[in-house]
Amino acid sequence: MTAVLESPTPTRPDLNRPLLVLAAVMAVTAVVTAILAVVDPVQITGTNGWLKPLKFSISIAIYAVTIALLLTLLPARRRKLGRGIAWVVVTGMVVEMAVIVGAVATGTTSHFNVSSPLRGAAWASMGFAIAAVWLVTLVLAVLLWRASDDPARRLAIRAGLVIGLAGMAVAFLMTSPTAEQLDSFSGIAGAHAVGVADGGPGLPLLGWSTTGGDLRVPHFVGMHALQALPLLAFGLEAQRRRVPALESSGTRFRVVAIVSAGYAVVVVLLTLQALAGIPVTQPFG
Template sequence: MRTVLADARRGHPGLYGTAVAMAALALVTATLAVVDQRELLGAPLWFKPLKFAIAIALYGATLAWILSRLPARAMWRAGWVITAGTVLEMVIIVGQAARGVRSHFNTDTPFDVALYSIMGAVIVVVWLATVSIALRYLREPVDDPVTASAVRLGLAIGLAGMAVGFLMSAGDAHAVGVPDGGPGMVFTGWSTTGGDLRIGHFVGMHALQVLPLLAAGLAALSGRLDEATRLRVVRIAAAGYAGLVALVTWQALRGQPLIAPDAVTLAAFAALVLGTGGALAAVLARTPRRSPAPTTV
């Protein structure tokens, strides 16, 4: 863990510093959620800033680590753009929460409209800056194909997850089939009565962490699994993960709560699990058995 954090700090001090600051902000907003019992749209007022602080902390730290795998100072401008954009986004979210009003989809006053418009423009810029990092990483020579594949696929799925946010902006709501602010799941607030696009947004974005962590776990099994097998496992897992993002987004667009899937959704999920599991089992079954190292007496 210390090595990862050191790499992240070296990769981009701005993104690393943002991650540290957001981790601290998460503690502050968690405390405020306990002290300040106000609610907004049926959810505790400070839960949204808390969730965004955690998400941006993970996002910033991951991107900083990714940049550490590129040549020194490569894509630093993109990193600083993302740093400035995410900080500005959080300033608006926290400021609006302090006022007791919504930050997203808020058109109540000209001031709220202006802030929401700024947030929309900023997130587009952040998304494009992340695209530029992904494109650079695609053409960068690598000495570890398994980790490189995990990062590339994580970036691609993460960008798709971020793009689900554009669907929310287009509809001026995250809920589908029901108004925003209805009954929701604990902490996440995801709708329990209709579809919720935040699910696909959340699951997709965290491919940035899940797939590299999978590659790291597989590296620990390098004595049992050869590089080709580990690479296939990462690719199959990424395909399954992308399928999950598509599935929960499709479910939300049909106005269906995550916890109340219909038969069609369940069948699609079963096919996804069986297909991914079967592919992984087939790859592992074909893995050549490595003989244990000889011992000497």
């Protein structure tokens, strides 16, 4: 008898360890900064300074886990490149958090702060780090364009990455000096808010302006399409036994397509609203 040799079934790689470590460090950072926000509520531009690193640490932790999950979808020949992407993300996020925490610890702002050569260099390093993270996320989007055989899951990953990249790109709109800053330069070049100064009345914890437009809104909503749309696809798959209609991959695809299109429209509308100087609390002006 001739023995039949079976080719080994390819196994999905483990979650990227550096990204998981980053997520764990950010989780600890979130706890520490939450405590500091209570015991040492330092006021920076009219708000509790420790809330910024708290929000960023939570967002970065979620982002790191998401990228770690997406990297497991890469084919074997692309996994070395995936590890390189992971290290760029880890390095970029560490640089960003170091600048943010350092600024709060010294009682000043991190974003848009060019009031001294040191502050300017810190802000430039943060901008370079985030640009690098955006670029490698774009590379990952290209690599994952055919990541799944399931049409709904494939669309969710594609749409999540594309809308997520667009949401991340909104941040670049914040880096241009406002007209007021050009007229009277005080060391700050750029702003989150539109039509009003940063640091005014805002939503609890999030800080989004309630008196003017705020580009952080479409930035946040768009960026988290990375999680929302793939989770939608996985959720639809999980409900196949309870909802017979979801047994059809075509039905799941149409649901993901409609939600993805709606999500993209919302991000565009939120961006236009912010640029028009309309608060997120007044969606109809």
